[in-house]
Amino acid sequence: MTSPTPRPRSRRVLDHSLVVLGAGALATGLGILTLAPGISAASSHREAPLIAGDPRADNTDVYAFTSPDRPDTVTLAANWIPFEEPNGGPNFYQFADDARYNIKIDNTGDGNADVTYSWRFRTLTRDAGGQFLYNTGPVTSLNDPDLNIRQVYDLTVTTSRGTSTVLRGAPVAPSNVGKASMPDYATLRAQAVRNAPGGGKAFAGQAEDPFFADLRVFDLLYGGDLSERGQDTLAGYNVNSVALQIPKKDLALRGNATRNPVVGIWSTTERRGVQVTDSRTASADTGWKQVSRLGNPLVNEVVVPLKYKDAFNTLNPSQDRTVQPVVDKVLDPILPKLIQKVYGVPAPKPPRKDLAEIYLTGICKACGPVKADLNAHRLNKDASLRKIVPAEELRLNMAVPPTAKPNRLGVLAGDLAGFPNGRRLADDVIDISLQAVEGAAQTGKLVPALAAGDKVDANEVPFGTRFPYLALPHTKSVNSGPSGGARQSAMTPSHAAAIGTAGVALLGVGGLRLRRRRATS
Amino acid sequence: MPAPTDQLPASPARGGRRRLRSTAVTLALGGALFTVGALGLAPQQAPTVASGPEAPRSTDPAEALRTRVRKLPADPDGWSSLGMAYVQQARSTADAATYNRARTALRKSLALRPAGNFAAETGMGALESARHHFAEALTWARRATSANPYSAPAQGVLADALTQLGRYEDSYAAVQRMTDLRPDSSALARASYCWELRGDTARARELMNKSLQAAGTPAEKAFALTHLATLALETGDPHTALKLAGTGLAALPGDAALLEARARAHTALGHPRQAVTDFTAAVAAAPLPQYLLGLGDLQRSLGHREEAEEQYDVLRAQETLRRASGGAPDADAVLFEADHGNPETAVEMGRAALRQRSFIAVHDAYAWALHRAGRDTEAVEQAGLALALGTVSAPFHYHRALINQALGRTLAARADLRRALDTDPHFHPVDAPRARTALSRIEAAR
Numbered sequence: 001m002t003s004p005t006p007r008p009r010s011r012r013v014l015d016h017s018l019v020v021l022g023a024g025a026l027a028t029g030l031g032i033l034t035l036a037p038g039i040s041a042a043s044s045h046r047e048a049p050l051i052a053g054d055p056r057a058d059n060t061d062v063y064a065f066t067s068p069d070r071p072d073t074v075t076l077a078a079n080w081i082p083f084e085e086p087n088g089g090p091n092f093y094q095f096a097d098d099a100r101y102n103i104k105i106d107n108t109g110d111g112n113a114d115v116t117y118s119w120r121f122r123t124l125t126r127d128a129g130g131q132f133l134y135n136t137g138p139v140t141s142l143n144d145p146d147l148n149i150r151q152v153y154d155l156t157v158t159t160s161r162g163t164s165t166v167l168r169g170a171p172v173a174p175s176n177v178g179k180a181s182m183p184d185y186a187t188l189r190a191q192a193v194r195n196a197p198g199g200g201k202a203f204a205g206q207a208e209d210p211f212f213a214d215l216r217v218f219d220l221l222y223g224g225d226l227s228e229r230g231q232d233t234l235a236g237y238n239v240n241s242v243a244l245q246i247p248k249k250d251l252a253l254r255g256n257a258t259r260n261p262v263v264g265i266w267s268t269t270e271r272r273g274v275q276v277t278d279s280r281t282a283s284a285d286t287g288w289k290q291v292s293r294l295g296n297p298l299v300n301e302v303v304v305p306l307k308y309k310d311a312f313n314t315l316n317p318s319q320d321r322t323v324q325p326v327v328d329k330v331l332d333p334i335l336p337k338l339i340q341k342v343y344g345v346p347a348p349k350p351p352r353k354d355l356a357e358i359y360l361t362g363i364c365k366a367c368g369p370v371k372a373d374l375n376a377h378r379l380n381k382d383a384s385l386r387k388i389v390p391a392e393e394l395r396l397n398m399a400v401p402p403t404a405k406p407n408r409l410g411v412l413a414g415d416l417a418g419f420p421n422g423r424r425l426a427d428d429v430i431d432i433s434l435q436a437v438e439g440a441a442q443t444g445k446l447v448p449a450l451a452a453g454d455k456v457d458a459n460e461v462p463f464g465t466r467f468p469y470l471a472l473p474h475t476k477s478v479n480s481g482p483s484g485g486a487r488q489s490a491m492t493p494s495h496a497a498a499i500g501t502a503g504v505a506l507l508g509v510g511g512l513r514l515r516r517r518r519a520t521s
Numbered sequence: 522m523p524a525p526t527d528q529l530p531a532s533p534a535r536g537g538r539r540r541l542r543s544t545a546v547t548l549a550l551g552g553a554l555f556t557v558g559a560l561g562l563a564p565q566q567a568p569t570v571a572s573g574p575e576a577p578r579s580t581d582p583a584e585a586l587r588t589r590v591r592k593l594p595a596d597p598d599g600w601s602s603l604g605m606a607y608v609q610q611a612r613s614t615a616d617a618a619t620y621n622r623a624r625t626a627l628r629k630s631l632a633l634r635p636a637g638n639f640a641a642e643t644g645m646g647a648l649e650s651a652r653h654h655f656a657e658a659l660t661w662a663r664r665a666t667s668a669n670p671y672s673a674p675a676q677g678v679l680a681d682a683l684t685q686l687g688r689y690e691d692s693y694a695a696v697q698r699m700t701d702l703r704p705d706s707s708a709l710a711r712a713s714y715c716w717e718l719r720g721d722t723a724r725a726r727e728l729m730n731k732s733l734q735a736a737g738t739p740a741e742k743a744f745a746l747t748h749l750a751t752l753a754l755e756t757g758d759p760h761t762a763l764k765l766a767g768t769g770l771a772a773l774p775g776d777a778a779l780l781e782a783r784a785r786a787h788t789a790l791g792h793p794r795q796a797v798t799d800f801t802a803a804v805a806a807a808p809l810p811q812y813l814l815g816l817g818d819l820q821r822s823l824g825h826r827e828e829a830e831e832q833y834d835v836l837r838a839q840e841t842l843r844r845a846s847g848g849a850p851d852a853d854a855v856l857f858e859a860d861h862g863n864p865e866t867a868v869e870m871g872r873a874a875l876r877q878r879s880f881i882a883v884h885d886a887y888a889w890a891l892h893r894a895g896r897d898t899e900a901v902e903q904a905g906l907a908l909a910l911g912t913v914s915a916p917f918h919y920h921r922a923l924i925n926q927a928l929g930r931t932l933a934a935r936a937d938l939r940r941a942l943d944t945d946p947h948f949h950p951v952d953a954p955r956a957r958t959a960l961s962r963i964e965a966a967r
Contacts (some may be wrong), residue, residue, distance in 0.1 A: 047612055047681055048710035049744055050647055050674045051582070051605055053737045057705070098734050271704045271735065274728060276697040276712045291703045306598065307637060309670035314702065 036448050055081045056096040057269040059294040060239060061211050062103070064265045064394055064422040067245055068402040069466055073199070076103050076117070077243040077468065078267040079292070082209065084175075087477035092134045092175035093206060093240055094151055095121040099271050100288055101242060106264040107253040108384065109362075109377025111318025111391035115251060115342050116158040118242050119204060121172065124150045134175070142171045142191045147308060150174065153204055155196070155244075161411055164203070170194050173205025176238070176473040185472060193468065201245040206468035209239040210425045214454035230455035236478035243468035247396045253380050256399050260380035261363065264390075264393030265422075266295035266317060290314055295394045296359065297419070297429050317391035320360065327390075330356045358420060360390035363492040374411075396422030408457055423464045425470070430454045582606050590626070599625065600630035601641035608647045609740070613777065615807040623648050639668035639675055646678035650685070653849060655878050658682040663933035673703035679709055687879035689718065689910060704734045706741040718881070720911035726752050743773040750782040755915065757945045777806035781815060789947035793823055812835060822950030833861055849877035855886035857897040864893035881907045881917075889920045897927045915941040915948035919956050926959065935963045 063077040080101065084093050095101065100120055104113035126148050137146035151172035156165050173192035176185050193203050212232045253260035274288035291311050308326050321327060333355065336347035357368030362376030373379055375395040377388050403417045408428040411416025419427040431453030461471045586603040593599055607623035610616075627648065630641035646661035659682040665675035676699035683692035693715050700708045709732035715724035729752065733745035746769030754762035766783035770776065784799035800816035817832030836857050843850060850858075852869040859867035871887030888903035904921035908914070922937035938960040947953055 046714060046748075047647075047651060048677070048732075049609060049707045049738075049741050050643075051609060051707075052678050053741075054703075054705045054735070055737055096735070098731065272731075273704050274700050274709065274712050274731070276700060276715050277693045286701070289701060289704055291705070307639065307669050308671075310669060310673070312701070314671060356964070 054291070055083075056094070056240075057099055057271060057291050058082070059267050059292045060136055060209075060271055061297060062265060062267045062294050062394055062423070063210070063425055064263075064396045065424040066248075066396075066398060066400065066402045066417065066422070067467065070245065071402055073245045073247050074263075074396065074398055074422075075245045075467060075469065077210075077241055077245065077470065078103055078213075079207075079209065079239040079241050080269070081240045082237070083234075084206070084209075084240070084473075086236075086238055086474045092149070092177055094123060094149075094175075095119070095153070095172065095204070095240055096271075097121055097123050099269055099283075102268045102270065103242070103244065104266055104268065105251050106317065106377075106391070106393055107251060107260060107262070109262075109264065109379065109380070109388035109391075111316065111320065111389050111393075114159065114253070114301065116125060117166070117244060118156045118158065119153050121151050121153045121204075124152060126150075134177055135181050135362045136179065139174065140184065142174075142188060147174060149323055151368075159261065166196050166200070167194055170202065170204070173203070176475050178475050184480070185475075189472060196244075196246075198250065199247050200250070201467045203241070203243040203468040203470075205241065206238050206473040207241040207468070208459075208473050209234050209237045210459055210463065210470060212428075212456050212459040213430045214456045232456045232460050235460040236474055236476070238473040240466070241470055243470065245467045246334075252398065254382050256382070260382050261397050261399035262315070262375050262377050262380050262395060263398065264295070264377065264391065264395050266393050268293045268295060295392050297423055318389060320392050321390045327356075327360075331360055356390070361388075362395040362507050363420075374416070394423060395420070426459065428453070428457055431457070469508075471490060550669070569770060569792065578859055583610060595633060597630045597633035597638060598640060600626050600633065601638065601644050604630060604641065605644040605647065608644060608651060612651050613740070613807065615809050619744070620648065620652065637668045639665045639672055641774070642668060643672065643678050645674045646682065647676075650678060650681050653851065653877065655682050655685045655687075659686065664845070671702060672709055673699050673705070676702065677707060677711060684714075684718075685878045685880045687881075701897060704735070706735040706737060706745065710741075710748070717752070718910050718912055720913045721807060722752055722913055739773045743769045743776045743779055746772070747776075747778045747782050750779070750786065754782065754785055754789065755945050755948070756913070757943075757947070759786045759947065762786040763790065775806055777803045777812065780806065781812055784819075788819055788950055789945075793819070797823075803831070808835065808839075810839065810851060810857070813839075814853055814857055819950050822954075833857070837862075850874045852882040852886040853881075855883075855890050859890040859893040864890060864895075868894045868896070879906075881910060881912060885914075885917045885920055892920070892924045892927065895960055897924050900924045913944055915945040916952065918944070919948065919952055922956070922959070926963075931963055931966075935960065 041472075058080060060079045060082045061077075062079075063075070065075055067073045067075045078101070080095065085091060100118055102119070103117045105115040106112060107114045126145065134149050135144075135146050136148050138144075138149045142150070151174075153167070153172060154165060155161050155170065167255075171188045171192050171194075174182070176182055182188060189205065192205050192395045193201060196202050197401050211234050214231050214233055223449045227352040248257035248261075251257070251263050268290050269292040270288040270290050273289045274284055293315070297318070307328075308323065312321060312326065315323070331352055332350035338349040339345055352411060354369050357363060357370055361367045362378070363370050363372055363374040364376035364378050365371050365373055366378060367376045375397040377383050377395075378385060379397070400416050400421055403415050406418060406424060406426060407413040407415035408426055409415070409431065410424075410427045411421055418424050419429065459471070463469050463471055465493065556557070564624070568824055583603060583606040586599060586606055590596065590599045590603055599802065604623045604625075604627035604936065607619050607626060611619035611623060623644070627641050627644045631638055631645075642661050642665035646658045646665060649655070649661060650658035658678065662675060662679035662682050665672065668677050669675060676695050679693035680692045680699060683689075683695060689784050696708070696711045696715050700712050702708075704712075709728050713725045713728035713732060716722075716728065729745055729749050733742060733749065736742040736745055746765050750762040750765040750769070753765060755760070763783060763786040766779050766786055769779040770783065780799045780803035784796045784803060785800060787793070787796035796819055800812060800819060803812045804816055813832045813836050817829045817836070818831035820826075820832065836854070840850070840854050840858065841853065850873055852874065855871045855874055858864075858870055867890035868887075871883070871890040874883045875887055877883075884903045885907035888900045888907060891897070891900035892905060901921065901924045904917070904924050907917045908921065918937040918941035922934045922941065925931075925937060926934035938956050941948060941961065942953070945953075948956075
């Protein structure tokens with residue numbers, strides 16, 4: 001080894017301590033913690049990041065309901081990018097330019113999409129001296145030159161007859177970056193609502209997250225405290241939404257919503273695949289890969305246990321029945337067992353055929369134990385019974401008229417226009433779930449310990465009365481409001497899993513209520 | 522606190538008493554620094570997100586997860602997520618204490634759910650991979666991918682381990698599977714590397730651009746920009762590299778890898794002062810061998826012998842520690858030993874490193890060590906293995922050139938020297954000028 005040139009002692013001590021600073025922690029670690037080397041081992045090979053965190057591809061909620069002010073149409077909405085923090089700073093959120101966003105409709109019941117709406121986004125940056133500011137002054141219209149970064153989208157519809165373009169270059173409502181930058185956001189948002197040919201309407205842009213729940217109720221699974229409830233964990237956050245209002249006939253089998261009122265709905269996100277292994281391929285593109293899928297609220301992570309969540313995200317509903325472990329979990333869900341373990345409330349006996357019916361086939365008298373005809377594809381008069389398969393989709397019977405005074409508990413409260421017959425923005429998913437998971441659907445008895453649910457009964461802000469119905473995005477930092485308190489800072493996988501489990505249960509109670517109603521009417 | 526007295530590099534130039542004294546001071550200081558660093562400043566007691574209206578939003582992804590496992594200590598998924606977050610954190614800071622936290626969290630998760638816990642298994646694989654235990658990493662990755670064949674991160678850990686073990690075809694297949702499952706930023710970054718290894722830098726760049734476009738977090742963005750900058754740099758475009766690294770540092774200030782990339786760009790562009798500043802900041806952020814060696818070599822090229830030796834001293838200390846712990850040496854350490862220590866020792870180290878992983882960078886380092894030890898026939902074989910995939914690498918070509926030259930194969934040497942300088946005329950502050958000299962000598966002699 002070459003030796004350093006002699007230097008003053010103090011300097012050398014310093015050098016030496018630098019040596020120790022660099023390696024000393026390690027040496028001590030070896031002695032105390034019997035830790036193998038971290039420092040010298042951590043170099044010279046390439047490790048790309050692994051926790052993907054792909055919020056722009058992760059679909060959080062899907063809604064489908066008969067439009068209350070235009071009952072001949074259905075409104076479809078889907079959200080991406082959860083937990084958008086409007087913290088007053090220059091925070092803005094965009095749809096991915098390199099992804100494809102879809103809402104799919106199955107009107108035959110075979111688990112395949114018969115109508116697919118696809119959104120492709122493009123980001124436009126005005127030439128502003130190479131700066132990457134979102135806006136360079138107050139923005140008063142979507143075409144305001146001060147809006148430096150804009151997004152537009154093309155909306156296409158694909159049916160058996162092929163693909164056609166519904167809207168081209170339609171503007172996205174920008175992120176609401178604050179009063180100073182966007183003094184009249186409502187006007188901007190209104191400009192982003194576009195009429196589509198054939199009587200439809202379309203919207204894409206930021207919105208307040210319509211989902212409301214105290215996600216902490218799921219702590220109970222791990223021995224948490226049920227007294228800690230009542231706070232909307234999602235309050236104050238925004239999402240990116242696409243919404244579409246479509247004449248019912250455009251969705252119905254054979255264009256006939258009277259004979260064939262039932263449709264199954266789900267949304268997907270796709271990213272473009274790449275070629276890794278064959279250099280001779282001229283194209284590096286291997287087509288679109290589905291990376292996210294969502295139908296019934298809160299379900300896809302559970303019925304599907306965590307282990308199959310990744311598989312579920314890649315599947316088409318037509319393939320659901322081929323994944324036996326998933327089907328098994330519909331018939332024998334995990335959540336009630338966990339609750340039994342923690343709280344001693346007996347779990348209902350499997351197989352839960354009621355859940356399977358509601359969840360995979362839709363509700364009809366011929367479908368299973370729930371004696372009601374609500375939203376199974378079998379109710380479509382022109383549907384081929386041979387082709388109908390069990391598949392996870394949010395099912396909507398478009399013939400059920402909108403309710404003047406909707407009940408947050410939907411079908412559970414006798415309001416048949418709500419979940420699980422489609423899903424409205426104000427439907428309270430969690431409360432019903434907690435009851436249902438206790439087997440209320442089978443015993444007919446509510447569990448008093450869980451009667452209050454999550455104690456969050458409504459969204460923190462009211463929804464609109466006209467399309468797109470979504471509330472305007474928040475501008476105030478989530479943690480700075482007058483009610484600012486404890487918040488979850490991120491959606492963790494097991495939250496999603498827990499909520500998903502609850503979704504199964506929810507369907508159970510819906511079935512119960514429906515059965516009772518039929519019995520007494 | 523145990524004193525690593527016998528592990529400090531002994532300098533024959535120093536007097537015994539003096540050495541003892543400075544060692545004592547060093548140990549005291551080092552011990553204090555360790556305590557402060559590992560216990561005092563560690564974000565273990567980070568404030569919870571729930572602390573009130575004025576609480577600032579944390580940028581530390583581990584923080585929310587720590588809060589979570591404190592509240593729900595029996596949740597295996599919380600522990601595996603926390604463990605994985607620590608692995609990622611440790612990889613960018615090279616902090617040994619964080620590796621230990623990662624292992625503790627992952628073990629906790631595995632204890633709570635021993636069977637089919639693919640998330641914790643993936644985390645363990647990533648942890649072993651980060652610590653260069655690639656065989657163990659492969660075992661964990663296989664468990665994770667069979668528990669959940671649809672997990673893209675598990676495929677990523679599998680691919681990383683296979684690559685480092687020299688099983689390239691298998692690793693490409695794993696990356697293909699990963700991108701088929703989920704072509705997100707981390708999968709696209711790996712796809713890019715597959716092409717980079719095979720020397721298709723155009724496609725590597727295209728895919729890394731896609732990875733950048735798909736990046737959902739500042740860390741993913743910084744990673745993509747780092748490698749776009751490096752790709753530009755290593756193909757002789759330091760201007761672009763400087764711009765890209767600067768963009769990355771705007772998104773993630775103080776990121777060590779981006780600082781290194783910018784330092785190298787500054788070096789190539791003849792801005793030694795800025796290069797030293799960036800390298801020094803990179804070393805301060807994460808004392809990784811390649812940064813220390815990079816800074817040392819830069820100082821040496823500038824004639825700053827003392828400053829160069831400061832960095833080399835730290836490298837020597839790290840090597841002493843590694844040896845004491847019985848860990849396998851790394852390619853950088855082999856190269857350093859070959860050039861600044863004992864070539865015979867470097868050969869030993871190279872052989873040990875190759876046993877651990879037969880990756881191309883290890884073949885290159887071993888080749889260089891053999892050359893420095895005068896064993897050029899063996900060296901040229903190893904140098905050939907380093908370039909067998911078709912990788913475009915100026916240093917690899919330079920090394921093979923000098924080995925060929927020593928063997929009297931002037932034509933082969935000239936071809937490799939040209940290749941090195943055509944690829945990146947500024948590939949190394951000391952070696953690139955040497956390559957130019959060697960090439961002009963060969964061409965003058967014709």
